[in-house]
Amino acid sequence: MSHAVVIGGGVGGLAAALALQRRGWTVTVCERAPSLDPVGAGLAVAANALKALDVLGVGDAVRELSAVRGQAGIRRRDGRWLVRVCAERAAARHGDPPVPLTRAALVGLLAERLTPGTLRPGTTVHSADPDSGRVTTSAGDLDADLVVAADGIHSAIRRALFPDHPGPAYAGVTSWRMLVPRDGLPCPAAESWGAGRVFGVLPLAGDLVYCYGTDTVPAGGRSADERAELLRLFGDWHDPIPRLLEAADPARILRTDVYSLSRPLPAFHRGRIALLGDAAHAMTPYLGQGACQAVEDAVVLAHLADRPDGPAAYTAARLPRTTRIVRRSASVCRATKARHPLAVRLRDTAMALGGRLDPDLLLTATDGILGWRPPT
Incomplete structure (x- = not known):
């Protein structure tokens, strides 16, 4: 039976572990913290990530936590709506409206479905060899057919694999x-x-x-x-x-x-190591896709993991898509940073006009992101 070592017990790492286990792999998750204490307050699980979570058997449990009803959208500081959409229209177009929930709730739903003994909290990874798959940890060495580096935006594994990349x-x-x-x-x-x-x-x-x-x-x-x-x-x-x-x-x-990783990596893998989530494509939060893309990564990686060229196929499948989303998110970030009164007025007027011309503007603008489907 193939063995994977996952480095990092966040949303992406746990999703990868669960996805691999559901495809028959044995998995060890090394988390350096002494317990799963999710960093951050909340997040929104968008329609694309809900489809990925369905593959993991978690989607319906997340949907049950939905508290969003009626209108949502973007407002001015005085409360005037610039552009908005209703949850029912979002569901009709993309299958689901976004589900906001605490990060702890999502981590808990993923962790409770893992095989007992999968998680090793308090285990620090010192290095991972891309050729042999040997992972050196504070609790001893582990040998893996696949190493999943989900160790965050400041990933030590990414720095070791791509030392010439400028980083975040x-x-x-x-x-x-x-x-x-x-x-x-x-x-x-x-x-x-x-x-x-x-x-x-x-x-x-x-x-x-x-x-x-x-x-x-x-x-x-x-x-x-x-x-x-x-x-x-x-x-x-x-x-x-x-x-x-x-x-x-x-x-x-x-x-x-x-x-954010404004400059894309040359690849999301090297040898037996695959980078996932923020370690591979950290982005600004303005599209709400950070955790969503990590869950997509997990499902795609597990789908391809049994192939001889699994990590390379994973890069081919994920690098172009996530690069586009990182850039889209960065462009929204630039729009929010406008400070000059004239620039703010022009930005707000353009959004309001766009919303009047296309009542589904927020939905059509994200079709390419939210319309994603898991591999079959």
């Missing part, structure tokens, strides 16, 4: 993420755009709201009180944003500078 670059924005009690507030799913700033509100199951904000600032900044900083930046924006920020726990607000 700062996208020019920092982000804040938090989970906030809803407490009866009306919270339509929306992203609000201002001058160089964005604030997102996504209702979740269990009376929670996933909130996130971005601002165009130099890298490395920190505030003694991040909630106070968010109130300074967004406190005069439309409801319910100020009230959600007032309800946020300052100790649980995550601030992270946004980096």
Whole structure:
């Protein structure tokens, strides 16, 4: 029986482990943290990722957590809608509307379906040999027919395989993420755009709201009180944003500078090692496709893994698609960074006009992403 070693116990790594197990592989997941404690607050599982999760037997469990109803879209900082869509039309076009949920919930759904003994928390990977498949860890060596490097945006395995690649670059924005009690507030799913700033509100199951904000600032900044900083930046924006920020726990607000692999890798594999998720194609968060593309990666890699040219076929299948999505996300990021009043007005006018001309603008613009189908 073929054996795979997965490096990293995040969404992508767990999805890869489950996908491979469902195709008859034995799998060992090495996670350096002592337990599966997902980094981040929430995410949105889009229609393409739900199709991939269906292959893993997880899709319906994710759909049950959907709390998005009615209208969603993009607003101005004063609350005026620029472009919007309803969940029913999204489902009719792409099969499902997006499902926002906590990252912990998705990690839990994946992890609980793995064969007992698959996960090895507290295990640090020191190196992986692409020729032999030997993985050196803090708990001893492992031999693998396939090594899946899902070790994140600052992947040590990627650096070892492609030392001449420049690695992740700062996208020019920092982000804040938090989970906030809803407490009866009306919270339509929306992203609000201002001058160089964005604030997102996504209702979740269990009376929670996933909130996130971005601002165009130099890298490395920190505030003694991040909630106070968010109130300074967004406190005069439309409801319910100020009230959600007032309800946020300052100790649980995550601030992270946004980096991406703006220059594509030459390949997603070398020898027996395949890179997956952020290790292969880290992108800005503006299309909500980071975790979604990692789940796609997992399903495609498992589908091809038994072939003699499996890793090479995986690169051929995934590199062109993810490169396009990284670039699309970067272009949206550039649009959100507009600060000059004239540039902001032109951007907002163009979006509003586009939405009037095509009521399904947000859907048609993402057909190429959300219309993806798993390999059969």
